[in-house]
Amino acid sequence: MTSASVGALLRTWRVRRGISQLELAGRAGSSSRHISFVENGRSRPSEEMVLRLAEHLDVPVRERNVLLVAAGFAPRYACTPLDAPELGVLREGLERLLGAYEPYPALVVDATYQVVAANRGIAMLLEGVAEHLLAPPLNAMRITLHPQGLAPRIRNLREWRAHLLAQMGRQIALARSEPLRALYEEVSAYPLAERGRPDEGEPAEATSLIALPLVIEHAGQVLSFVSSISTFNTPMDVTVAELAIETLLPADPATAKYLRSAGP
Structure with missing residues (x-):
């Protein structure tokens, strides 16, 4: 060229x-x-x-x-498969990181939100999700927003859905990714569940001035989380550059107590 x-x-x-x-x-x-x-x-x-x-x-x-x-030059950055031996130390480190975060939920996704690793805190939240959504490869956006996924249990679904779609929109604007655009079009077309806003007095009220919480039911308990996303600093491999670690931090004492009692 x-x-x-x-x-x-x-x-x-x-x-x-x-x-x-x-x-x-x-x-x-x-x-x-x-x-x-x-x-x-x-x-x-x-x-x-x-x-x-x-x-x-x-x-x-x-x-x-x-x-x-x-510009006529060879590519500088490798795109190593995550299961390649060269990334063994990275995989081991991610597994240790996710395990250390238990009983709180944490997962690792790639550039199109395919789940490449998750801990038992995430597995607990996925109880009741339709089997076809849990068939590999798992997709975090699809599982969260699908009517047979977590969506019916998310108390502030309208707000959380808007947050996730805006996040995807920013990523699409920054990088040309047809798979990501196709995913956006798919999940944005999902119908909204009946529930759309948290009831008064639920944990979202206490954290709304800090960050938008994810307010979700589990086994009759209302849980509230604040999400944090981390990426690798100055990566030299495309695969590593596109990984993101998302951790869900309890947004109130009741959520932390419930997870400690229900966790491994």
Whole structure:
């Protein structure tokens, strides 16, 4: 492919980030003239320049490979299968992390919300979910929002659904992913369950000023969680870059007590 192709891609990322050529040049130690020449194909960027611009534009690792190939270079970042021996230490570390978080729920998902690992806290919450949703590969968004999944038990479904769809929308805007877009279209079309808002006095009231809680029933008990998502810092592999660890922190003492009594 020609350098014009990489220039067009870089321009798309720059516009998407809302950064001017002058601002990008300042961040990358270049000049706005050179950035302009790269974008319009008059200058062929070096491999180092492509990577530097991608870094300052916060381009996802997978898309950095696309930029490199478009500029005539080999991909820099591997895409190692998660079950490959090279990632054995990573898998072991994730399993230890999830286990240490018990009895509180925690899971690991990939870029399209496929569940790659989960602890027993998550397994407890999935009790009663339709079997077809639990057949591999499990998808966290599908399980959460499907009418035969967790949705009927989520007390603040409208708010939580809006939060999840907005999260997916932001990801789609940042990266070209047809599988993610297809998932978004699928789950956003699910009908809403009858229940849509928490009743007065439920745990969501106490945490609403801190963060939007997930308020969900389990075995007749109303549980409230605050979600936290972590990713790996400066990953050099596409697979690792696209992993996200989500932990559900009890949002009130009653939830923490219930999980400790019901957990392993």
